[in-house]
Amino acid sequence: MIYKDFQDLKLSALGLGAMRLPVMDGDDARIDEKAAGGMVAYAMEHGINYYDTAWGYHNGNSELVMGKLLSGYPRESFYLASKFPGYDLSNMDRVEEIFEKQLEKCQVDYFDFYLFHNVCEMNIDAYLDRSHGIYDYLMKQKENGRIRHLGFSAHGNYDVMKRFLDAYGEGMEFCQIQLNYLDWTFQDAKSKVELLKEYHLPVWVMEPVRGGKLASLKAEYEKALKSIRPDEEIPAWAFRFIQSIPEVTVTLSGMSNMEQLKENIRTFETEKPLSKEEMDSLLSVAKTMLDGTLPCTACHYCVSHCPKGLDIPKLISLYNEHSFTGGGFIAPMVLGTLPEEKRPTACVGCRSCEAVCPQQIKISEAMSDFSARLKA
Numbered sequence: 001m002i003y004k005d006f007q008d009l010k011l012s013a014l015g016l017g018a019m020r021l022p023v024m025d026g027d028d029a030r031i032d033e034k035a036a037g038g039m040v041a042y043a044m045e046h047g048i049n050y051y052d053t054a055w056g057y058h059n060g061n062s063e064l065v066m067g068k069l070l071s072g073y074p075r076e077s078f079y080l081a082s083k084f085p086g087y088d089l090s091n092m093d094r095v096e097e098i099f100e101k102q103l104e105k106c107q108v109d110y111f112d113f114y115l116f117h118n119v120c121e122m123n124i125d126a127y128l129d130r131s132h133g134i135y136d137y138l139m140k141q142k143e144n145g146r147i148r149h150l151g152f153s154a155h156g157n158y159d160v161m162k163r164f165l166d167a168y169g170e171g172m173e174f175c176q177i178q179l180n181y182l183d184w185t186f187q188d189a190k191s192k193v194e195l196l197k198e199y200h201l202p203v204w205v206m207e208p209v210r211g212g213k214l215a216s217l218k219a220e221y222e223k224a225l226k227s228i229r230p231d232e233e234i235p236a237w238a239f240r241f242i243q244s245i246p247e248v249t250v251t252l253s254g255m256s257n258m259e260q261l262k263e264n265i266r267t268f269e270t271e272k273p274l275s276k277e278e279m280d281s282l283l284s285v286a287k288t289m290l291d292g293t294l295p296c297t298a299c300h301y302c303v304s305h306c307p308k309g310l311d312i313p314k315l316i317s318l319y320n321e322h323s324f325t326g327g328g329f330i331a332p333m334v335l336g337t338l339p340e341e342k343r344p345t346a347c348v349g350c351r352s353c354e355a356v357c358p359q360q361i362k363i364s365e366a367m368s369d370f371s372a373r374l375k376a
Contacts, residue, residue: 001047002271004249006202011250014268015050016043018062020254029059039261040069046265049078052252054117055085055102067106080108083117092132114147115176119164120156121337128167139171149173155330158191169199176204180214181241182286193247202249205242214238221285228278236267241282244273293320294366295359302353302363308346312353312363315344319370344370
């Protein structure tokens with residue numbers, strides 16, 4: 001196992017994410033404790049010392065199961081991370097209640113790592129509202145040793161992350177973002193890494209294989225990558241990409257079975273970052289994978305011609321994400337922060353925007369399709 005330095009700690013470069021543990025009968029709330037226990041035992045035996053859970057994973061059962069499984073090991077043999085569930089605004093005034101319950105569920109006296117969960121467009125204002133007392137309470141727990149290291153995870157855009165860092169950056173020690181070779185440009189992860197570098201914050205990675213999308217590719221893409229590294233498995237390319245980014249400390253993988261765990265551990269037995277030529281080839285594959293998305297360059301010519309004043313580039317970006325992912329929570333989450341008159345349903349189909357679009361995007365059709373997808 002590769003280990004990375006973080007302050008005075010040595011963290012396994014691969015962390016076990018407890019969001020996609022094996023379940024029974026396809027029910028996400030019913031974790032297969034026997035199978036999960038076998039995975040934790042194997043992970044421990046093979047050098048993984050970082051375990052990541054959260055309040056909402058597996059309908060609230062991830063913390064319970066991970067606490068039970070990890071209680072069988074010496075406390076100093078693992079680092080445990082959990083998060084404050086700010087993705088639900090009704091939790092904002094419950095930080096003390098939730099934190100105490102999390103310690104109880106996880107059967108620990110302290111969290112090695114604790115995060116503001118999912119800083120995004122939906123909750124940034126609430127997170128920055130000091131009257132909720134979240135930041136002050138968590139900093140107090142850090143002073144008391146019940147949180148050893150405090151950070152945040154983010155699904156929000158660059159501007160949202162910047163607002164959070166401007167407010168709380170001095171108290172943050174690390175940040176967890178969605179990072180993979182597809183989202184390097186698709187979700188502008190490159191700029192987010194650069195932003196965190198400005199604040200001297202190491203990067204924790206989530207969704208390294210984008211929920212499994214990068215674990216197996218179309219034959220044409222696999223052939224292209226195999227021609228470069230014949231012995232490299234396709235999922236490993238996603239991890240080699242991350243190994244090529246020096247700002248990354250921990251890469252979390254939500255593994256659902258022993259086979260995935262063993263394969264990923266084998267990958268992290270060695271560090272094989274990509275050469276410039278290999279990186280260019282991989283990003284070229286990623287660009288081709290995104291060929292079906294709308295080629296918006298965010299020039300904003302369209303915005304000044306929209307009678308409804310829609311932020312069309314932003315809506316197209318969300319449309320691309322929603323379409324490529326086949327749904328997901330990001331687009332609905334962001335759109336939920338917009339007033340009705342600024343959502344894709346507000347498009348009147350006048351096509352004034354299309355007349356000035358340098359990319360000749362059929363924007364009105366995209367907004368209509370987006371509206372239909374969101375209703376489905």
